[in-house]
Amino acid sequence: MRARLATALGAILVATAGSALAQAPTAAPAGQKPILRPFGSVPLMVPPSSDAPRDCDDACLKGLAQQYMDALVKQDGSKLPWADRVRYAENGVTIMVSDGTWATATAKGASPLIVADAKAGKAVWIGSVDEHGQPGFYAIELTARGGRIVSVQATIRRQQGRPPFGDPIAFTHDPAFSATVAKGKETPRAIMSGLVQAYFEAQGGKSKAPAFGKGCVLIENGVPMTGNLPAAKGESGDCATSFSRGLFGEFEAIRRRIVAYDDARGLVVVSGVRDLPGATTSFTGSDGKGYKSEADYPRSFGFVTVFKIEGNAIARVESIATELPYLMPPPWQEPRGPRP
Template sequence: MRFHRTMLAALAASAALLPATPALAQAAGEESAVPDRSCERDCLIGLLRDHMAALAAKDPSKAPFAANVMFTENNVPISIGQGLWKTVTGVDQVGLEVADKVTGNAAWFGSVKENGAPAIYAVRIHVKDGKIDEVESVVHRKSGLPAPFGDVTKMVHDPEFNEILPPEQRRSRERMLAIADSYFDTVEVNDGQVFAPFSDDCGRLENGISTTAPTPGRTGGNAAALATGCRAQFELGLYKINKRVRRDFFIVDEERGVAVGRGFFDHANEWDHYLLTNGREMKTALKWPNSITLLEAFRIKNAEIQRIEAVFTYVPYFKNNPFWRPDSKVPTYAPKPAECDDACVDQTTRKVVASFAGNKWHDVNWAPKVGYAENSVGIRVGEGIWAGVSAVDQNPLVIADAKAGKGVWIGRIEEHGQPAWGAFTVSYDGKNVGSIDVLVRRKEYGAPYVEPNGGTSFAELAPAERTSAKAMRAATESFYKAMNTKGGKAPANVSTECRWAVNGQEVGDCVSPFGGPVLSSLEQVRDREVLAVDEKRGLIVYRTFEDFPAVGGAEGTYPHTYQVVELFRFKGGKIERVEAFNSELPYGMKPHR
């Protein structure tokens, strides 16, 4: 007892020496233990409407954006005022509006017009200190790819999203998150097992069209043609192609029973047909890996999902969301030409590309750290086209450059038997493969395109006809500089006999496009990188990115970027052939580095 009294006295004495103010701490990762509630629902909806009005006016100054606002369109960071902001020609007067006073987020679902054509649109804003500091938009345009696209003149947002629920029909924030997340659990590798609680009258609006109830006069291309209602479709296993659903939630409104999430459905398409739970065989609409990015709202009543509204569009497979996770760096790479000459690089490049057929990635001698990208998105080796390529060209064009430590392979690949152009850049130091960058162009993206039938063959030139690597670099840079000059003329080092091909299709001579409509609509050719040079055959290969903002474009045009692998053939110091292979990307997308 004496010990306890002594200890208590000592503790009391030491406590007297402490400051009178109590020590406080906030939760990890939070700026304050008391959340900022200076902008609640009405305030958030007001700022959301300010954003929409500014978009309609094409004028960011009409909304209170923070000086450091981060803006993305289809998961690509660009400057506020770019992309759709330059091409928008109309905005719906009424959209689905939701907000969360706890997280400071608000979202809008509806449609816009872009260069006169309808597009489905959704946006998330985040507000801090009375300013919009984040804008995340998803824009779905009509294209040759299969996806729902409703008649925007008939699109109706269910009014129940705005109705306040009686207390007995509400659920806590945490329970609502669990219910909404169970929807994505059900969609992921959908095999008939249903984790989510659905109301009997559950309905889903995707890109402005109901996909749970048949549309009169419409057949095919809609899940409602096979099964009606949310639960019935999932019990049938219609969405088995969803290998992975990456997602999170940023809005929960307990009073109205609304939860809103964002994410990606990764369609690995590692197989091109599958069975429904009723035994019916289905075939995948696309034969290659792809992802859709989405914003999706759920109305939850009596602990059941009652209504769903989503806006989604295609992005390159495994695209990241920069608000969640930035791009990773490609590991550094140092070529060793003394240990591996051009013939060595050529042979290795062919072997590496051959290993894609049948997903034999383990046959490659990898470096300790490896970078791998498809259409400028970093992914894991063994995923993506590794899992779907059934054959590769036996007679490709290969440009090997030991000084750069790179080999470029151009030719035909087949994905579940469907042909496409492939351009592979393989980095090799004589022992290990350090990186692979893959560009794939499929016919579904439209002209110009000709089905590949082997790479072009270029014979060695006589010594007198050859051009030095330095001179080829200078000439191609002047070519790109002219492309970047509005109304620019073709440089003098372009032969009058030069022909230009894009994705295997001849598009004409190399001189007349300069000053013409196509190059006039080009904003810039950027991030140019020389991949490989072959002086003996007069070849130099670049990787570039071409931005087309579609400002003042024809109806149906929209902002986009091409990743391009471009081959120049020189003879006698002049460009006599240009062959480009491109893949469409969201506007402003940067290279994976």
């Protein structure tokens, strides 16, 4: 199977941050397969799509995300409209398209949340995939230029590892994420950006928490959260309560960037990494109570979070997060995100 993918795709390998982008290869001699080159060298590439470049609006970007996911579970990306230079990463590591979930995914969730932002050239797909029958939470950040896929960053949270981890099959996105805003009542991007940035600044203890709507719950990997811990029995994971109690004391830094806005639905997608140094085994919340740390070792968490904004408040928050080595750098430097 891997050999088939390598032949079909030309073994796309993305460059690490600061190194050269992938370039089209010299044709292999007849009867020979393309050579897989190791990290650090100029990798081989699939030939670019022959279609003429075109502008890609929101519908086009959503279509690309769906095409990508369809190809992923078929383990065959040979018909996707790749650019002539492509980057690809999973859980922060640059790899070949023929590896990772391209070699293991066998099915995908039927009801993903897809956010597209033509101004940024981004599409985000949030749902689940099966790897040989084992379901996991899954998200991609796809970047396109002229209707061709330039880069993809995938985040997958498998069952193995520390909590939280819910049921990817049973989990459904809150209906609020699909609800559109009345025409003319859209929240300006500057306000949405301000709310989201205040959310992360407050998690880091650097500012006051933003306003939260009634019924706002922090959901991570399908599980209601109170701070950095799954909500205990009888607790709701209420957004305002988690912040008022100061339950994010383990966080050292939250590196993040806004990936996409959906003005019609009032959505903001953020990708980033939370750094937890593990220097202490407990912390004191803003309520004055002591809390045990979630774990006793240094670690980071890569995350993709989608916010639902209603008016001047955060109404819903859903995240996929997976553990990474402490202070793990991004696979490459993304251009500045969409401006408010």
